[in-house]
Amino acid sequence: MQVEETELAGVLLFRPTPHHDERGLFTRTFDAAIARAHGVDLGEAAQDSQSRSRRGVIRGLHGRSGRGEAKLVRCAHGVILDIVIDIRPDSPTFGRRLQVRLDDTEFTHLYVPAGMLHGFQALSETADVCYRIDRPHEPGEDIAVRYDDPDLAIDWPLPVTVVSPRDAQAPSWRSLLSALGRDRG
Structure with a gap:
């Protein structure tokens, strides 16, 4: 498994090495020792979650x-x-962002440290996304920013098909900056 730093401080890409043969393939999807060697310790990993999304x-x-x-x-x-x-x-x-394509061919994992906003768009007919999270979910700590905020100007590659009511009503980037006491974006 190879580990690469990204342009965002502390955000890492873990690239497993799939082994192919006539049966299909095998790959290690997580190795705590390799993760710890690169400063990532998810502890006992309090939660594993999975989402399934349709294209767009x-x-x-x-x-x-x-x-x-x-x-x-x-x-x-x-x-x-x-x-x-x-x-x-x-x-x-x-205030900087990183865009990464994740798929079921390369098996790349993205390590997202605490203190980040995270989101994605499904590009295939269906996409299953798995998350290994370091602590239990506490709904009172949830924060969000609109996926289509004009100050962020994210160029989503496909027309947006569905977003949750929560995501559609999320506050702006400027509102988050104000809450964080920051005046730059």
Whole structure:
């Protein structure tokens, strides 16, 4: 498994090595020792979750207040465009974003440290996304920013087919900046 740094401080890509033969393939999807060697410790990983989305669906942009939430994200079936935005006030990459294609061919995992907004769009007919999360979900800490916020100007590759009511009514990027005490975006 190879590990690559990204342009966002602390965000890593884990690239497993699939082994193919006449039966199909085998790949290790997580190795705690390799993760720890690169500064990632999800502890006992409090929660594993999975979502299934249809083509064009957007989920996000979601984050957590308080201590935040670290997660390891992978696309187990299909293809997604994954978006991460750094909202850590003291980060050198505050306000910057990363776009990564995750799919069921390359098996790349995206490590998203605490203090990030996260979202994705399903690019295939269906996409199953798996999350390994470092602590239990606490709904009172949920934060979100609109997926179509004009200040973020995310160029989603497909027409948007469905978003949840929560995501459609999420606050703006400027509202989040104000809440964080930041005046730049």
